[in-house]
Amino acid sequence: MEKILMKGNEAFAEAAMRGGAGYYFGYPITPQNEIPEYMSHELEKTGGAFIQAESELAAVNMAYGAAAAGGRAFISSSSPGLALMQEGISFMCSVEVPVVILNVSRGGPGVGGIQPGQADYMQATRGGGNGDYHVPVYAPSTIQEAIDMICSAYDVADRYRNPVMVLADGMMGQMMEPVVLPPARKASTYEEIRRDKPWSLTGKGDREERNVLKSLRLQPDVLEEHVMHLFEKYDRMEKELVKYETFGNMDSEIIFVAFGTMSRLVAESIEILAERGISAGMIRPITLWPFPVKPFEELSPSTKVVISAELSMGQLIADVKASVNGRVPVRLINRVGGIVPSSIEIADRAQKHLEELA
């Protein structure tokens, strides 16, 4: 397969199209503007449709409409835009329609900055909107991994009839790496939509029953039953979707936990520590929700400290602490505001944490 050098954001857009996204709705926001720009001239070539939405609020609801109609919809934004989309994400979980959502995140709160951040971890993994719900959250660390994730995210979304999120950051959106693009899937025909998504809104046609997609359930017992139904689904996701990898020596005194961009820096910090004679390993959650608990249950007895390395004031660390469950001290190494720490800074701070615990 031919390798091509692609900018993250353009690769994300191309991946979504090849994964079968026929419909993209977006609103400009840095650092992901290349995605709507790319979609605006490429999507129609595949027979799909692009709308520059009037807001992220409209974009997410357009995606809901397209998905409700049986289409494969893709939306992307960056942190403040994702905040606006929460209404729609909660709604789509309630109604059970599949879409793929990409957050090329930046520093916050508020408008914040345009440099990379990971402070949307809680928003993504806890459900940033109202009510009890979850979306599977995938955190790629390379552009190639993001491409593969975005493509397979459609299968996950369709299988569970639930939105799926890919959480990248501004650094990944702007950098370039060689990638291999998967073959493009064909968009579903009207007949295929009616066959494969019998619940979708396609017009009643010769169907015996009309289809209704609803969120409102005024009777408490009916709503409770629906929430229970959703959570049976989330339970299945927790069993079926968890993904992580480990890096370095997992019998080390220092075990890092990092995702996305930070995991790449930590990988280099581990090499720097090795040069100083300090062994370290890393758990890299690939799904942030469901969170991989297993590697924490399997922590080596020689591990003295687990370090959550993140571009936030300590969000990932909540899941890390819950998973470590008090067996080992947990420490935080972080920078915020869009500042990415150097691999040397991470190594120095990790070494200090280890020394303090000695």
Added chain:
Amino acid sequence: MKQVFAVTRGMLPADTSYCPGCTHGVAHRLIMECLDEMGELENTIAVSPIGCSIVAHQYMNIDMCESAHGRAPAVASGIRRVHPDKTVFTYQGDGDLASIGMGEIIHAAHRGEKFTTFFINNAIYGMTGGQMAPTTLLGQKATTAIYGRQKEKAGSPLRICEMLSTVEGAVYVERVALNSPANVRKAKKAIRNALEVQKRGLGFSFVEMLSSCPTNWGKTPYDALQWIQDAMIPYYPLGVFRKPEDM
């Protein structure tokens, strides 16, 4: 015996949960009759957002979805992209469309979206219990304006048809009222026109229906219809604001 009237098969055989004297039922029936007469019932997808209208799918015998408050035009835009040959409409109240959903409706019109919006204007929030809407008339009492709407505090009521008729993409815009047999007949004609405009792919079509809310207005059903005539129509004049040249 000769049958002179039958309920359209576009309406499901259910009693509506709307209050006595509410004209939602009339609006539902007119839309469904038009779709039935056009042979479009099996070919239609509709969106009903928050407000009393959210339960419209319990009565309209077509594929439908609910939407979040105000977002129906965005949802319909998405549906339209997937099914460009279907008939698509939104059915929205005045709190929904003229307040929280103002951005979505203006921009759907602005893009010239090829769907139809039916706008039920009863000058009040119905479902939540009679709060002031952007369309509430000056002096009209609401639970958030207990002495009546005051211009100094809350501005003057918004005229949506007039506003939309400044938008190039809105090719059919008409305001009707559901308060008398004659007006109901005119309303049906407007609905039919709007759907025809959509079928011809000309652009966005919009029908505002002045409707009654006897419960939240504190009036009898009869007085409510009279109030549409006496108070609403003078402020919200009926008529066609925009239509294609050949119509």
Added chain:
Amino acid sequence: MKTRMFFAGSGGQGILLMGQLIAKAAMYEGKEVTFMPSYGPEMRGGTANCTVIVSDSTINCPLINEADVLIVMNQPSLIKFEGMVAAGGKVIINTSLIEARPGRDDIECVEVDANGKAVELGNEKTANMIMLGAIVASTGVVGFDSIDHVLQTVFTGDKARFLPLNEKAVRVYA
């Protein structure tokens, strides 16, 4: 073998293009590569810079703590980034616009009259291509054949008429 390169200059000098061409040529040679542009305030300030890493093995971190090769196209960039060159590393400077010289004796300085030679070629816009050729000649990070291949893939369609000039510019320091 891993080469960490940092390109710096002002917006409009073709800094990012230089970095991308090196990255593409390295990829063509089957090497691992990352390209990281600065984005945000640095760009708005009229400066442009990017990081390119070329390696025989997987590249974990696309950011660098120090550079093996620093390419500077204007004087402020030399002053600002000279310190990030690793001991024993190389700084390649555009002497047409830079009067100063590195103040360190543990790094090698390669002098390139990029704008001057570009004017001689008849088009000052080719200064970055002259610099590109000098980078290839002095570092060997990629081969000239790979650069030629990449240029042929970049200058296509309407831009094909610029190919001969750019090919010539790349060879000035070959």
